[in-house]
Amino acid sequence: MNLSVIAVPLIISLIFAWGLYKRVNILDTFIEGAGENLKTAVSLLPTLALLMLGVGMFRASGALDALTGLLSRFTDAIGFPRECLPLALLRPVSGSGALAILKNILDENGPDSFAGRVASVLMGSTETTFYTIAVYFGATRVKKSRHALPAALTGDITAFLLSSLLVRLFFGFTAR
DSSP states (O other): OOHHHHHHHHHHHHHHHHHHHTTOOHHHHHHHHHHHHHHHHHHHHHHHHHHHHHHHHHHHTTHHHHHHHHHHHHHHHHTOOGGGHHHHHHTTTOHHHHHHHHHHHHHHHOTTSHHHHHHHHHHHHOOOHHHHHHHHHHHHTOOOOTTHHHHHHHHHHHHHHHHHHHHHHHHOOOOO
């Protein structure tokens, strides 16, 4: 039998068994934890709504296309596929928006194309930085993010710059 099929039920059973062993009122503890998580989710809703509104306005206004046009000279010079630039710009802000762009890239260029592979590497090696910071810092009520945002964006930019190079190295694509 495959361990992955029984892993989650096994872990849940172990947690319940441990709670019974320690004589913890499992139902009350669960209800208390669920209530706290619901309060956290409600407190995060305004931040998430603002983030989704901003992403929607950014795409609908044409600002994403305009920024892509401005940056395409630079990306052409470093050998980054123009088709992947909207993905690189949107990925730090929106996971679902980036996933939609990835799907378009794969549909138009194919998964084995240079753009398709760069987009896949980029999607797997970057994070929804602004979303993650908004959620985690909102949940913990951190007011000053200090170095978290610059460090995370540095990681995203590094992945952006190296994704096309690594696809060339590992898959043998040549520069255009």
